[in-house]
Amino acid sequence: MKNSMSWLDIKVWLEEQRHLLEGAFIDNVFVLNNSIVLRLRRRDLHGHLWLIIEPGRRISITYAQIKPPDSHSSGKQQMWRRMVRDCVIQSVEQLDLERVVFFNLKCGNEIRRLVAELLPRGIACVLNEEGKIVLITESRSMKDRVLKPGVMYSPPPTRKPFIEMSVNELVQMLSTGKDLIRGLIKGWGLPPEVAEAVVRMCNVEKSVSPMNVDSNVVECLKSKALELVENVVKKPDPCIVYVEGSPQGFYPFTPLTHSGAEIRKFEKFNDAVDEYFRALLEHELVQQALREVEAEISKLQKSVEDIERRVSLAQRELEEVRRRLEVLETRYALLDELHRCVVYTVRGRGWDSVTSCINSVEVDIKVSGVEPSKGQYVVLIDGVELVLDVRRDLVEVYNDLRKRVSELESTVKRALEEKERLVNKINELRLRSEVTRKRIRYTLQSKPEWYERFHWTYTTTGFLVIAGRDASQNISLLKRYAEPSDIVMHADIQGASTVIIKTGGREVDEETLREAAVLAACYSKAWKAGYGAIDVFWVKREQVSFSAPSGEYLPKGSFMVYGKKNYIRGVRLELAIGVEKYGDRYRVIVGPETTVARKALAYMVLIPGDIDPSSIAKSFIEKLRESGLREVAELIDVNEVSVRIPGRSKIVKYLAKEGLAGKEDANG
Incomplete structure (x- = not known):
């Protein structure tokens, strides 16, 4: 099974990407175990790229929403962020025909270099x-080089590329x-x-x-190797080879395969690499996300095992005490006669004469031991040993046994109740773990549309409407995404989302304007202020400028509007938030x-209210579950709902479709 990229893989990948x-x-930068994940942004592309650098294995780009857990390995992660976040990748190069890649970075006024070694160790x-x-x-000390902070970087020892070797050297x-292939x-x-391949050629x-x-x-071997490498780099034919459904390798060309192997082709080599390592990435994301949960489960399991040991011992003692109590109850007359004899004998003739009392009762009873210092003797009857005390009568012994039975029964009951509570907690954590695994797998397989990182909606007439979630997105929308013919909307209040209607050059009707205005009104400070309605104005993108009039100052994040503003009066602050099935995934x-x-x-x-967004989001997820939409509730991230809520709110309606019972909720 192939575990890492070859120098040819890297060469093809770099040519492609x-x-x-x-x-x-x-x-941004994230650390996943030993992997470095860079979130990249380009001016000419919508959305983000995720560059995964996994030392010793691979480099690849994924478009899936990785969403690494931000709370783990924070120290290491923060150091990587200080070093490479906000840097620009100026160039990328490969070290000869080696598995080493250099990313040359411009970080403010400094030049840095990010090195990715994909060879073993x-x-x-x-x-x-x-x-x-x-x-x-990870610092390393090897016979040919030392890698640690503060020392000059030394690449791994390189061999002379085969393309530069003479025939004698080859x-x-x-x-x-040992054989030609290994040579x-x-x-x-x-x-x-x-x-x-070249041996066969x-x-x-x-x-x-x-x-x-x-x-x-x-x-011939050298010539065919050069020819193959040149052709593969110019025109790769990416694939993954599967044997009995299990991936065995990823390649930039179709390799010689064993019989029964299945070959899956890809348009891009990066897609093949990304798909091949997806399961590993999923495992690492799950491992980080569930580290604390798994530790808690392990701790609880140890507690359960300890309880089971204690219950086992208590139940064993309880069985023995109950048996003694049963014998005492059924053979009370006989034991009382014996006990009276023993008490009388000890007082009159001493402990050595205790066995004489056996002759006065039945033969199936036996004094198996005495402890004069404690005033006790042991009676063996019906296979059960009873410890009797010459200073106490049988009624006291009987009451002690009854009391002990009660204590042990209570101990066992409490322990079993505690065990049940812990097992339920473990099951809850395991369910949470499974939901997390499922959600991570689902997220990795999902490829969101570029506009989903903004607030967005589609109008009844099919126009895409996007709104900024913060000041930087507002500016980005206007500078990067808005075309001259697009419509720009804004609530008539200071502090609101910039809303863009992507017209595509088409005329926009009144219905579309009013639907888009809902986003402009709701995602404004009017919501937090508790307004019931607010005016919204709209203009063409060509009316918007980031230059202030002569002699005036334009605050950061602000823009000027020149020309006539068109108003939509009294837009109600009422926002619907739901979940739709989009392709093979769900989205908010x-x-x-x-x-x-x-x-x-x-x-x-x-509508504006007094319940915080997090509680509203959790309530919505719970309502999904109660409505029978359990899978949706498990796969939708509660944070994806929460970030869409403008502020403290009140739920005035909840409705589930597809034959499920609708629910009206005036209280949230």
């Missing part, structure tokens, strides 16, 4: 302008392998799939000894009730 990497802005590190390591995933390097891999540095038996290979074969949608109701599996209608 370089245009996305160079010029990209590093928006590889690392990722950041170098300063002098080439010294300032940050590293023959000599082939002899480092090509070890001596020439060819990836195994390339070695297999030259019609040579792969098991032949390198010592028996003449110069003509060597020249917002807008006026008329647009949301047409698409949503379930939705709620909000």
